[in-house]
Amino acid sequence: MADRARFGPAGVPPTFRLMAATLADVPKLLREEGLDAFEYQAVRWGAKPQIKRVDAEKLGLIAREKDVLISLHGSYFMNFCGNEEIMKASIQRLIACVTAAEWMKAYIVVFHPGFYGERPRIEMFSNCLEGLKEVANTMEIFGIKNVKIGPETMGKPSQLGSLDEILSLCEEIEQAQPAIDWGHLHARNMGRFKTVDDFRRVIQEIERRLGSEAVKGLHCHFTKVEFTDKGERRHRILGDVKHGPEFEMLAKVIAEFKLRPTIISESPVLDLDALKMRDILQKELSS
Numbered sequence: 215m216a217d218r219a220r221f222g223p224a225g226v227p228p229t230f231r232l233m234a235a236t237l238a239d240v241p242k243l244l245r246e247e248g249l250d251a252f253e254y255q256a257v258r259w260g261a262k263p264q265i266k267r268v269d270a271e272k273l274g275l276i277a278r279e280k281d282v283l284i285s286l287h288g289s290y291f292m293n294f295c296g297n298e299e300i301m302k303a304s305i306q307r308l309i310a311c312v313t314a315a316e317w318m319k320a321y322i323v324v325f326h327p328g329f330y331g332e333r334p335r336i337e338m339f340s341n342c343l344e345g346l347k348e349v350a351n352t353m354e355i356f357g358i359k360n361v362k363i364g365p366e367t368m369g370k371p372s373q374l375g376s377l378d379e380i381l382s383l384c385e386e387i388e389q390a391q392p393a394i395d396w397g398h399l400h401a402r403n404m405g406r407f408k409t410v411d412d413f414r415r416v417i418q419e420i421e422r423r424l425g426s427e428a429v430k431g432l433h434c435h436f437t438k439v440e441f442t443d444k445g446e447r448r449h450r451i452l453g454d455v456k457h458g459p460e461f462e463m464l465a466k467v468i469a470e471f472k473l474r475p476t477i478i479s480e481s482p483v484l485d486l487d488a489l490k491m492r493d494i495l496q497k498e499l500s501s
């Protein structure tokens with residue numbers, strides 16, 4: 215868990231790439247910018263980790279040295295609502311991500327639980343839960359103790375990932391911790407966050423169901439989002455006045471509940487908006 219509110223980008227910022235920075239340079243560069251979290255993107259991975267163990271371990275060591283908290287975004291190619299074959303592949307893929315997360319000392323693997331098909335939602339939910347329990351058991355067998363699996367709240371009603379579903383998964387699985395994507399919740403519920411109280415209610419619900427430790431160290435994604443009646447359409451920058459949600463409102467609730475979340479910016483201008491959010495929270499904490 216983060217020892218303070220931390221901010222960072224989802225993936226390597228484009229300016230770092232222009233500087234031809236290697237992965238091992240990322241923690242130092244983030245620090246120089248004033249950020250202290252980084253979500254490694256393993257979003258196109260298959261059945262095996264697509265990073266060499268030595269490179270992952272090197273990233274982990276340097277991140278620790280520079281005091282940058284690492285998380286890992288798992289493969290998009292998982293669906294814990296799929297048929298038997300898809301389920302088996304999804305379990306294997308999530309385990310690959312968890313294994314690499316352990317190498318790089320990432321504290322959580324965020325992932326998208328799945329898409330509902332034609333079958334009843336309640337059935338899909340219990341399939342998903344069973345699949346994740348298998349992942350959790352395998353983690354125990356492998357002795358992986360320092361990594362959580364983080365099912366993410368999803369932006370489309372066709373995806374498993376309402377707040378209630380994510381919290382239910384976390385209630386059932388000890389190794390699970392929710393990944394709250396505020397933009398996704400906003401899009402899924404057609405503009406849910408209009409007031410500070412709308413944010414407060416989500417925090418209170420997480421606290422009620424998972425306890426105060428879980429809510430204090432919450433893992434979050436934040437970006438403004440454009441949506442239609444089918445949910446999320448595209449991510450928007452923080453300065454976009456036409457779209458929500460507003461980070462200022464969440465910052466008020468973070469201060470009020472004395473939370474220490476990790477906030478990953480998924481905005482089109484990754485690190486730049488992470489810095490803006492950091493400044494907004496700092497202002498709120500010192501007011």
Ligand SMILES: [Zn+2]
Nearest residue numbers: 287325326366
């Ligand atoms: Zn995601």
